[in-house]
Amino acid sequence: MHRRFEDRVAVVTGAGSGIGAATARRLSAEGASVVVVDLAGDAARHVAAALPGPALAVQADVSREEDTEAYLASAVDRFGRVDLHHLNAGVIGTFDRLPDIAIEDFDRVVAVNLRGVFLGVRGAFRRYAAQGSGGAIVITASIASLRGSHDLLPYESSKHGVLGVMRGAAMYGGPQGVRVNAVAPGLVPTGLFAGSGGVSGAGDDLARRGATVPQRRTGTPEEVAAAVTYLLSDDASYVNGEVLSVDGGSAWV
Numbered sequence: 225m226h227r228r229f230e231d232r233v234a235v236v237t238g239a240g241s242g243i244g245a246a247t248a249r250r251l252s253a254e255g256a257s258v259v260v261v262d263l264a265g266d267a268a269r270h271v272a273a274a275l276p277g278p279a280l281a282v283q284a285d286v287s288r289e290e291d292t293e294a295y296l297a298s299a300v301d302r303f304g305r306v307d308l309h310h311l312n313a314g315v316i317g318t319f320d321r322l323p324d325i326a327i328e329d330f331d332r333v334v335a336v337n338l339r340g341v342f343l344g345v346r347g348a349f350r351r352y353a354a355q356g357s358g359g360a361i362v363i364t365a366s367i368a369s370l371r372g373s374h375d376l377l378p379y380e381s382s383k384h385g386v387l388g389v390m391r392g393a394a395m396y397g398g399p400q401g402v403r404v405n406a407v408a409p410g411l412v413p414t415g416l417f418a419g420s421g422g423v424s425g426a427g428d429d430l431a432r433r434g435a436t437v438p439q440r441r442t443g444t445p446e447e448v449a450a451a452v453t454y455l456l457s458d459d460a461s462y463v464n465g466e467v468l469s470v471d472g473g474s475a476w477v
């Protein structure tokens with residue numbers, strides 16, 4: 225495989241499963257040293273242990289400022305620097321009609337998905353400044369960043385919000401050699417849907433929804449990881465402030 229990330233150090237949040245784990249594997253296969261960050265410490269250790277290159281697992285809650293500082297400090301302790309960030313950790317919350325949404329659910333979803341991304345972006349910029357380097361950041365947004373649905377308002381609010389963080393950071397980062405972009409996945413069967421009370425993690429419900437996608441199927445974590453690693457790589461050296469949909473055409477139907 226082409227090794228676009230030789231001598232680069234990458235942090236991937238939410239890398240204990242799904243899209244983040246696939247990005248960690250792709251970055252590692254292409255030469256990066258990878259810091260696998262997840263709230264689920266065992267999952268992070270499991271993914272890190274299976275990577276082909278240098279790896280470090282860190283248990284952290286991305287919604288907490290001190291955890292964000294701690295995973296960056298661990299990365300620097302181990303690898304000396306950080307070049308690339310995939311800010312990907314997220315939760316879906318519960319599928320509720322608008323009048324039934326609990327404030328606690330709204331706050332938790334926004335804390336992980338939006339505040340967590342803000343903390344990750346701010347931490348990345350502080351790290352680049354300390355290193356005197358540029359870098360690249362990719363945020364996992366969603367098809368839910370681009371339109372609404374009838375039962376996922378906290379998730380959609382948080383995912384619309386991350387595009388604001390991405391665009392502001394891209395403007396700020398441009399002159400400093402820091403590119404900030406987002407991917408907007410469509411439906412990808414992962415652990416995200418477990419326990420959400422809506423789309424079930426596997427089986428009929430996802431297959432039925434997949435059949436409505438123009439490409440007539442759901443996506444894979446690897447297909448999203450391919451877009452993330454493109455945006456993190458020098459192949460995207462003049463791409464900044466962009467949202468790349470990876471959704472089989474869903475965004476426009």
Ligand code: NAD
Binds near residue numbers: 237262285366411417
């Ligand atoms: P996933 O549940 O398989 O992976 C998410 C990971 O994030 C899990 O390992 C989880 O432990 C971790 N996590 C959750 N809260 C955390 C926290 N506070 N701190 C650190 N880690 C935390 O799901 P996925 O589908 O791979 O989701 C990855 C990202 O992709 C999410 O941001 C999600 O919103 C986004 N996304 C997913 C889909 C999809 O259909 N699967 C579509 C669009 C966007």
